[in-house]
Amino acid sequence: MNDQHQLGPKVERSFELIGKRWTGLIIYVLLSGPKRFSEIHKIIPDLSKRMLTERMKELEDHGIVIRQIVKERPVRAEYLLTExxxxxxxxxxxxxxxxxxxxSD
Structure with missing residues (x-):
């Protein structure tokens, strides 16, 4: 195999992350702007709240999503994409x- 076809650990990790179920859809939903947890769940109703929580934590850990507290009444959290x-x-x-x-459908 020549050098340009060898996969490095960064490439493998990036495909592993984006290949996880729901991850791409969550990012796609957040492209339109910040969303509350409940809004994301409403847009992707087949995604369980437990799995959404897990995926959001992973995306936060990878620096892809930020959880931001909005200090309005009532106080709420929104998720938005980082750079x-x-x-x-x-x-x-x-x-x-x-x-x-x-x-196909």
């Missing part, structure tokens, strides 16, 4: 277009 998350989100637009064109 790193927005960069990752750039590849999801073309992926969604591909899905609309090539995936």
């Amino acid at each position: 790193k998350g927005m960069e990752l989100g750039k590849i999801l637009g073309p992926l969604s277009q591909w899905g609309e064109s090539w995936m």
Whole structure:
């Protein structure tokens, strides 16, 4: 195998992260702006709250999502993409277009 086809650990980890179920959809949903946990769950109703909590924690740990406290009444938390998350989100637009064109219902 030549050098340009060898996979490094960073490439492997990035594909592992984005390949986890629901991760891409969560990032795609957050591309339109900050969302509360309940809003994300409403947009992706098949995603359980337990799994959403797990995925959000992973995305926070990887620096892709920030949990921000909004100090209005009532106080609430919103999730938004970091710069790193927005960069990752750039590849999801073309992926969604591909899905609309090539995936069956």
